[in-house]
Amino acid sequence: MADESIASPVHAAILERFQPASRGPWVDIPDTEWNDWRWHMRNSLTTLEDLARVIEISEDESAGAEGGRDAFKIGITPYYAALMDRMDPGCPVRLQATPRTAELHADSCDVEDPLAEERDMPVRGITHRYPDRVLFYVTHDCAMFCRHCTRKRKVANPATAANEAQIQEGIEYIRRTPAVRDVIVSGGDPLTWGDDRLAALLAQLRDIPHVEIIRIGTRTPVTLPQRITPDLVSIIRRFQPVFVNTHFNHPKETTREAFEACGRLADAGVPVGNQMVLLRGINDDAQTVMELNHRLLMMRVKPYYIFQCDPTRGNSHLRTTVARGLEVMEGLRGWTSGMAVPYYVIDAPGGGGKVPLLPSYVKYRDSSKIVVRNYRGTEHTYWEPET
Numbered sequence: 001m002a003d004e005s006i007a008s009p010v011h012a013a014i015l016e017r018f019q020p021a022s023r024g025p026w027v028d029i030p031d032t033e034w035n036d037w038r039w040h041m042r043n044s045l046t047t048l049e050d051l052a053r054v055i056e057i058s059e060d061e062s063a064g065a066e067g068g069r070d071a072f073k074i075g076i077t078p079y080y081a082a083l084m085d086r087m088d089p090g091c092p093v094r095l096q097a098t099p100r101t102a103e104l105h106a107d108s109c110d111v112e113d114p115l116a117e118e119r120d121m122p123v124r125g126i127t128h129r130y131p132d133r134v135l136f137y138v139t140h141d142c143a144m145f146c147r148h149c150t151r152k153r154k155v156a157n158p159a160t161a162a163n164e165a166q167i168q169e170g171i172e173y174i175r176r177t178p179a180v181r182d183v184i185v186s187g188g189d190p191l192t193w194g195d196d197r198l199a200a201l202l203a204q205l206r207d208i209p210h211v212e213i214i215r216i217g218t219r220t221p222v223t224l225p226q227r228i229t230p231d232l233v234s235i236i237r238r239f240q241p242v243f244v245n246t247h248f249n250h251p252k253e254t255t256r257e258a259f260e261a262c263g264r265l266a267d268a269g270v271p272v273g274n275q276m277v278l279l280r281g282i283n284d285d286a287q288t289v290m291e292l293n294h295r296l297l298m299m300r301v302k303p304y305y306i307f308q309c310d311p312t313r314g315n316s317h318l319r320t321t322v323a324r325g326l327e328v329m330e331g332l333r334g335w336t337s338g339m340a341v342p343y344y345v346i347d348a349p350g351g352g353g354k355v356p357l358l359p360s361y362v363k364y365r366d367s368s369k370i371v372v373r374n375y376r377g378t379e380h381t382y383w384e385p386e387t
């Protein structure tokens with residue numbers, strides 16, 4: 001077996017751009033605990049009293065937590081909590097993690113299941129919407145409960161979690177459906193599972209001949225990078241090709257710990273992609289997104305998607321306009337590496353699936369020619385072949 005302990009060397013000039021995260025009030029915790037993902041899960045912040053150790057809680061946060069007590073749980077790893085600004089409630093990390101009163105408000109279009117994920121379910125826990133791939137929800141637990149989560153209706157609610165029988169039904173569905181060549185293991189966050197359970201699931205999926213690729217959707221590289229242990233990575237690589245898609249939303253999240261977690265995956269031959277959600281006041285400007293994407297590329301993470309925020313009930317304060325999203329895209333293409341330019345998509349409400357949005361670069365088109373404008377605004381004509 002190849003030596004899994006050898007990590008690629010990283011040039012000092014790159015590494016020094018990724019500073020170790022602060023430990024906040026946990027400075028005195030021994031490294032063995034701080035580096036143990038289960039310690040973070042056990043010590044997850046779930047109440048206002050917990051939060052008060054890390055931040056000066058604003059009135060809005062406190063009222064949001066009280067009013068939303070039964071709606072969507074608080075859950076923040078100490079690692080992620082220590083990234084929050086103590087004083088500023090508008091901190092981009094804090095906005096993703098702490099409840100606000102605006103969560104109690106619903107826009108008239110807001111719904112619980114905007115993507116109609118429940119409709120396209122041939123069996124519980126599987127959404128089969130596109131011809132050749134399925135979403136497979138294996139848990140409703142996460143290391144951190146993101147305030148903008150699309151699946152609030154289920155996530156963080158243990159009563160709705162998949163049991164082993166349901167997971168087996170999902171695997172059976174994939175086994176008897178040869179069209180499925182791509183399985184996206186999602187949730188919740190599948191990496192809240194222990195290694196053995198995850199290994200067993202991956203082995204069962206890999207055992208299905210028509211399954212070509214497996215994707216794991218996880219936010220742990222962002223909210224709990226300690227989860228990406230050498231043991232986990234050696235499990236994942238046994239079942240390659242496996243892709244990991246994660247969810248960085250802001251440059252503040254790209255710490256040394258996150259850098260190293262993504263590096264371990266990349267070293268093991270696991271391509272890592274990023275699915276950012278466009279969020280008001282967090283990352284809805286081109287400069288922030290460009291900086292994030294540049295940092296992700298240094299981490300060997302490919303920006304894959306920018307999602308327009310879904311109209312899930314309680315998300316309206318974090319949604320921004322499509323115009324802002326198009327401005328972000330306009331500010332990327334041409335101005336920076338194409339590698340740093342993801343697809344901007346709207347997940348069409350009602351189960352329409354992902355639809356790409358692009359600023360309009362076509363000025364005119366007929367059967368003989370197309371007139372395009374580039375990122376600087378100059379116009380150019382391309383003549384179609386004559387026959």
Ligand SMILES: *Cc1c(COP(=O)(O)O)cnc(C)c1O
Nearest residue numbers: 127128129130133134135184354
């Ligand atoms: C997002 C999604 C997928 C995967 O889409 P890709 O564009 O292939 O990344 C598959 N199924 C469902 C239901 C989805 O929402």
Ligand code: SF4
Nearest residue numbers: 142145146149188219
């Ligand atoms: S990690 Fe994903 S599933 Fe979990 S709360 Fe965040 S957005 Fe929702």
